[in-house]
Amino acid sequence: MQFLRRAYERFAALIHELIKFGLVGAIAFVIDFGGANVLRFGVGMGPLFSKVIATIVAATFAYLGNRFWTYRHRQQSGLAREYVLFFLLNGIGLLPALLAIGFVTYTLGLHDTLSYNIAQGVGLVIGTLFRLWSYKKWVFLAAPELAEEPAEGAIERVGERVGVRPHSDVKAQPDPLTTS
Numbered sequence: 001m002q003f004l005r006r007a008y009e010r011f012a013a014l015i016h017e018l019i020k021f022g023l024v025g026a027i028a029f030v031i032d033f034g035g036a037n038v039l040r041f042g043v044g045m046g047p048l049f050s051k052v053i054a055t056i057v058a059a060t061f062a063y064l065g066n067r068f069w070t071y072r073h074r075q076q077s078g079l080a081r082e083y084v085l086f087f088l089l090n091g092i093g094l095l096p097a098l099l100a101i102g103f104v105t106y107t108l109g110l111h112d113t114l115s116y117n118i119a120q121g122v123g124l125v126i127g128t129l130f131r132l133w134s135y136k137k138w139v140f141l142a143a144p145e146l147a148e149e150p151a152e153g154a155i156e157r158v159g160e161r162v163g164v165r166p167h168s169d170v171k172a173q174p175d176p177l178t179t180s
Contacts, residue, residue, distance in 0.1 A: 020069060024065035055094050092134075
């Protein structure tokens, strides 16, 4: 029964995490796609440069949203380390979109909005799968699991107090600080 309860709790936590990741990703998607289109067709920047700039802005939003909301319960390994890894992995995740946009624009010679956005979409799907996996693997590390029952004589944390758990053959004395 305890196995089923733990499996349910893990599944529920995963679903909760995926929903948060999806919401942050949806907003980052709007920033990325909208920004790339505004820069490409509104401002007149090149197709690849537009995508890179929009992705940098979207990735900054996504990092902040994921670190301080989606994965706030996960171990922090230093903001500088996470930030560098996050943007390195985003750079790798950007490659499929750049390859698709470059292929559509320069190889096929298609310069219209629809072709540009289809290329962005193809790259986005591949890049998002990579990002989801890589963020959990290298950026937002899992918090170390605490044992449910510490071993006899092991150190145990209770609130802010740390004490040694008594052996079963030694009677525990009441703590004068917590008893009235």
